[in-house]
Amino acid sequence: MAAFNLKINGKVQQVNVDPATPMLWVLRDHLNLVGTKYGCGIAQCGACTIHMGEVAMRSCQLPVSAVGEQAITTIEGLSEKGYHPVQQAWLEHDVAQCGYCQAGQIMNASALLKSNPNPTDAEIETAMNGNICRCATYLRIKAAIKTAAKSTAKS
Amino acid sequence: MTSVNKGINRRDFLKVTALAGGGMLLSFSWLTGCKSTPEVVSNLPKEWFELNSYIKIGDNGLVTLFSPNPEFGQNIKTSLPMLLAEELDVDWKNVVVEQADFSIKRFERQFTGGSTSIQMAWEPLRTAGATARQMLIQAAAQTWQVPASEITTKDGVLHHQKSSKEAGYGEMASQAAKLEVPKEVSLKKAADFKIIGKSKRNVEGFNIVTGKPLFSLDYKHEGMLIAMIVHPPAFGQKIKSVEDSAAKSMPGIKDVFTIKLFDEEFERQAFDITSFNQLAVVVGNTTWEVMQTKKALKVEWENTKESNFVINNFGGGKKTVTVPAGLESTAQHKKLMAEMAEKPGTILRKDGDPAGAFKKAAKVIERTYSAPFLAHNTMEPVNCFAHVTADKAEIYGPIQIPEFVVAGLSTRLGLPKEKIHIRLARMGGGFGQRSYGHHLLEAAIISQKMKAPVKLVYTREDDMTYGIYRPTYMATYKAGLDEKGNLIAYSIKAGGIPEGPLGWAQNRFPAGAVDNYLAEEWVLNSNITMGTFRAPRSNFLGGAEQSFLDEVAELAGKDPIDFRLELFDRAKNKPVGKENNYDPDRYAGVLKLVRDKSDWKQTKKNVHRGVSAYFCHNTYVAEVIDLSMQENKPVVEKVYAAVDCGVVVNPDAAINMGQGGIIDGIGNALYGGMTFQDGVPQKNNFDKYRLIRHSEAPKAIEIHFVKSEENPTGLGEPLFPPIFAALANALYKATGKREYDQPFLQVNEQPV
Numbered sequence: 061m062a063a064f065n066l067k068i069n070g071k072v073q074q075v076n077v078d079p080a081t082p083m084l085w086v087l088r089d090h091l092n093l094v095g096t097k098y099g100c101g102i103a104q105c106g107a108c109t110i111h112m113g114e115v116a117m118r119s120c121q122l123p124v125s126a127v128g129e130q131a132i133t134t135i136e137g138l139s140e141k142g143y144h145p146v147q148q149a150w151l152e153h154d155v156a157q158c159g160y161c162q163a164g165q166i167m168n169a170s171a172l173l174k175s176n177p178n179p180t181d182a183e184i185e186t187a188m189n190g191n192i193c194r195c196a197t198y199l200r201i202k203a204a205i206k207t208a209a210k211s212t213a214k215s
Numbered sequence: 216m217t218s219v220n221k222g223i224n225r226r227d228f229l230k231v232t233a234l235a236g237g238g239m240l241l242s243f244s245w246l247t248g249c250k251s252t253p254e255v256v257s258n259l260p261k262e263w264f265e266l267n268s269y270i271k272i273g274d275n276g277l278v279t280l281f282s283p284n285p286e287f288g289q290n291i292k293t294s295l296p297m298l299l300a301e302e303l304d305v306d307w308k309n310v311v312v313e314q315a316d317f318s319i320k321r322f323e324r325q326f327t328g329g330s331t332s333i334q335m336a337w338e339p340l341r342t343a344g345a346t347a348r349q350m351l352i353q354a355a356a357q358t359w360q361v362p363a364s365e366i367t368t369k370d371g372v373l374h375h376q377k378s379s380k381e382a383g384y385g386e387m388a389s390q391a392a393k394l395e396v397p398k399e400v401s402l403k404k405a406a407d408f409k410i411i412g413k414s415k416r417n418v419e420g421f422n423i424v425t426g427k428p429l430f431s432l433d434y435k436h437e438g439m440l441i442a443m444i445v446h447p448p449a450f451g452q453k454i455k456s457v458e459d460s461a462a463k464s465m466p467g468i469k470d471v472f473t474i475k476l477f478d479e480e481f482e483r484q485a486f487d488i489t490s491f492n493q494l495a496v497v498v499g500n501t502t503w504e505v506m507q508t509k510k511a512l513k514v515e516w517e518n519t520k521e522s523n524f525v526i527n528n529f530g531g532g533k534k535t536v537t538v539p540a541g542l543e544s545t546a547q548h549k550k551l552m553a554e555m556a557e558k559p560g561t562i563l564r565k566d567g568d569p570a571g572a573f574k575k576a577a578k579v580i581e582r583t584y585s586a587p588f589l590a591h592n593t594m595e596p597v598n599c600f601a602h603v604t605a606d607k608a609e610i611y612g613p614i615q616i617p618e619f620v621v622a623g624l625s626t627r628l629g630l631p632k633e634k635i636h637i638r639l640a641r642m643g644g645g646f647g648q649r650s651y652g653h654h655l656l657e658a659a660i661i662s663q664k665m666k667a668p669v670k671l672v673y674t675r676e677d678d679m680t681y682g683i684y685r686p687t688y689m690a691t692y693k694a695g696l697d698e699k700g701n702l703i704a705y706s707i708k709a710g711g712i713p714e715g716p717l718g719w720a721q722n723r724f725p726a727g728a729v730d731n732y733l734a735e736e737w738v739l740n741s742n743i744t745m746g747t748f749r750a751p752r753s754n755f756l757g758g759a760e761q762s763f764l765d766e767v768a769e770l771a772g773k774d775p776i777d778f779r780l781e782l783f784d785r786a787k788n789k790p791v792g793k794e795n796n797y798d799p800d801r802y803a804g805v806l807k808l809v810r811d812k813s814d815w816k817q818t819k820k821n822v823h824r825g826v827s828a829y830f831c832h833n834t835y836v837a838e839v840i841d842l843s844m845q846e847n848k849p850v851v852e853k854v855y856a857a858v859d860c861g862v863v864v865n866p867d868a869a870i871n872m873g874q875g876g877i878i879d880g881i882g883n884a885l886y887g888g889m890t891f892q893d894g895v896p897q898k899n900n901f902d903k904y905r906l907i908r909h910s911e912a913p914k915a916i917e918i919h920f921v922k923s924e925e926n927p928t929g930l931g932e933p934l935f936p937p938i939f940a941a942l943a944n945a946l947y948k949a950t951g952k953r954e955y956d957q958p959f960l961q962v963n964e965q966p967v
């Protein structure tokens with residue numbers, strides 16, 4: 061057990077856990093941030109995607125001890141009221157079916173648009189390939205990412 | 216208007232079940248001219264008045280509608296309340312939707328499966344809405360002292376034109392709630408629908424994109440412990456002994472023990488399937504700690520002997536199930552299936568003289584198709600919260616058919632059925648896997664033993680290797696053509712492990728369209744558990760049959776669509792046999808629609824086309840795939856689907872569901888499959904079990920609905936089966952090679 065001061069969604073939070081504990085479980089079990097989902101535990105499905113700095117990370121493979129000073133953003137902190145362009149685009153395209161994978165999809169998509177504000181179809185597919193949607197909402201996800209890219213460009 | 220006489224089939228759900236206080240007349244109606252969203256006004260009602268089990272109206276006019284059926288992504292939490300709102304005549308903006316808890320008393324049917332939710336709710340829910348509206352009208356008539364027949368409603372407001380009186384529903388709700396339930400109500404004509412047929416966004420959309428805790432896996436409760444199971448690594452094995460001393464002393468661990476689910480003599484309900492009746496359990500404070508401990512647990516396994524249990528059939532009656540001993544492998548399954556295919560099966564239907572007709576035929580073609588076991592792989596792994604105390608059980612979990620788990624819970628926990636309260640969690644996917652409630656029972660048993668609230672969590676590996684898979688199937692089709700290329704004989708002999716695919720399908724197309732027809736089935740038993748999976752049985756038959764017909768059409772020298780249309784003509788004008796459970800006109804209708812929308816006869820450079828049509832779960836679907844080959848890999852450029860499901864309640868959501876079925880079908884056709892070696896499932900996570908990903912999805916999907924006023928039927932399943940064949944037929948055009956065995960691509964998952 062060790063104490064960690066984590067910068068999460070703009071707040072510093074202290075947890076006392078085994079240093080090997082993946083951020084996924086720190087978030088879900090210790091900080092009650094359950095928007096980040098467990099799907100595979102081996103970096104294959106993307107359900108657990110969060111941002112470390114501005115980069116999308118699979119939190120199931122990120123030990124709490126590796127985070128250090130870096131700022132963590134989860135779906136709960138992506139925007140204050142759900143007004144992030146990616147979230148808005150998701151609503152506009154009514155993307156979700158069961159919804160379970162969507163937080164991970166949104167976190168990955170928002171990181172993609174940060175680094176590449178106007179991705180091509182092929183770039184979207186490559187960047188999003190690690191995020192499985194078992195309900196297969198892929199077409200809507202792609203359309204929503206394009207809408208978000210446009211609305212980000214405008215604002 | 217259609218008159219519905221509820222007297223005939225009056226149910227508890229239409230009675231006033233509770234009256235929340237004495238009622239209060241407000242001097243204003245916030246509904247008229249008020250633009251408030253549900254969010255803004257949600258805390259305004261001082262009192263709620265329940266008009267029936269589905270509808271609660273606040274004194275300020277806010278309307279709460281209860282969605283009775285469990286939600287797993289098919290969006291019934293939006294579309295079922297739309298049925299209520301339509302007949303209640305309220306503004307959708309002022310509606311708040313809640314998931315109803317499971318209650319046999321309050322609701323007639325809380326079942327998600329078989330694409331039946333909308334179909335079964337169509338009349339009862341509209342009737343519930345119309346009944347509540349009628350009661351509000353009655354209340355206004357009494358208050359205003361005017362005839363009820365002169366009162367009209369619009370968007371949650373009651374009007375009496377002659378006296379210029381008007382009132383919001385909230386003003387009349389208290390009085391309405393005290394009235395007798397009317398014996399007869401009228402339902403709207405389709406032409407008058409204001410909500411049905413207009414796309415409404417998912418009522419949980421905002422909660423989903425902001426990561427709100429919507430799933431039972433997200434649930435927290437004071438003092439809650441985390442439990443995980445360890446199940447045998449192989450089918451045909453059970454626990455011999457557990458060495459738990461090291462595990463018990465690991466950090467955060469509360470206890471380690473084994474549990475048994477059903478007693479041998481318990482007569483199981485239809486969905487009481489357990490792959491492993493005895494499990495090792497680790498309970499502790501946090502998921503990570505329990506996960507680590509689970510790995511450290513030392514369990515010795517031993518092979519099972521043959522055993523039996525009695526289970527009630529879904530449709531009534533019961534049967535004894537024999538679970539054989541042995542450690543099975545896929546290679547051995549294939550050999551046994553090939554042997555069965557050579558022997559005569561049980562005859563399910565026979566028309567004319569198939570053997571004689573095959574002898575006479577100018578051309579005969581015979582082909583065999585197979586498909587593997589499939590794991591459901593819902594994104595949310597199996598989990599359930601339970602809090603069992605001395606006098607009651609509180610359960611919150613993902614379950615498609617809650618009514619079937621109650622008997623097992625009651626018997627096993629020693630609690631009367633009324634003391635078992637099940638809340639229906641939104642499910643992170645179901646696909647038929649959540650028809651089976653073993654996880655509810657496991658969580659409850661663990662909670663009872665721990666005397667604490669417990670959340671049971673399966674790892675992905677536990678989930679994928681637990682079983683209740685889609686069975687593995689094989690089917691041999693044979694067709695005989697005369698000199699003109701007319702189909703004169705047709706036979707199917709199909710079977711599977713541990714279930715055959717024919718079931719009710721022997722009377723489906725092309726039965727009825729061929730003079731000489733034979734359907735036979737065989738079954739091989741297994742200790743690998745099987746269960747419902749998106750479009751049970753059709754998920755194999757649709758692909759196999761429609762691939763075969765493509766090849767038969769080719770042999771007949773006919774266009775595959777024309778060939779099928781000829782058969783539908785035959786089934787319509789001179790049907791063979793009496794029991795043909797499809798409507799040839801609607802079947803032909805979707806084929807013609809897809810032919811027109813896809814401009815079927817056009818040829819595009821480097822684009823290969825395949826077509827398919829299938830009827831299941833009361834919905835007719837035809838699909839065309841446009842495929843190109845890039846670096847030897849198939850790329851689906853476009854899919855066209857034509858669908859006849861009667862009235863389309865929520866069009867954009869219906870399209871979403873259809874897209875999902877199509878992409879899921881392409882994924883399973885290309886990559887899906889579980890294999891076994893000595894009873895051990897060979898894939899346990901997404902690095903080995905290949906699911907379709909973003910880059911492999913079709914580039915575009917167009918879904919067209921037949922305009923119809925027929926009662927609606929479901930969409931969760933019907934678009935799934937035919938796509939397997941549309942894909943196979945397009946692949947044939949691209950590669951010159953027919954696909955007979957799923958999955959079509961033998962690829963290894965490359966970890967991403």
Ligand code: FES
Binds near residue numbers: 106
């Ligand atoms: S849970 Fe982390 S990638 Fe699947």
Ligand code: FES
Binds near residue numbers: 159
């Ligand atoms: S919406 Fe269900 S897994 Fe993506």
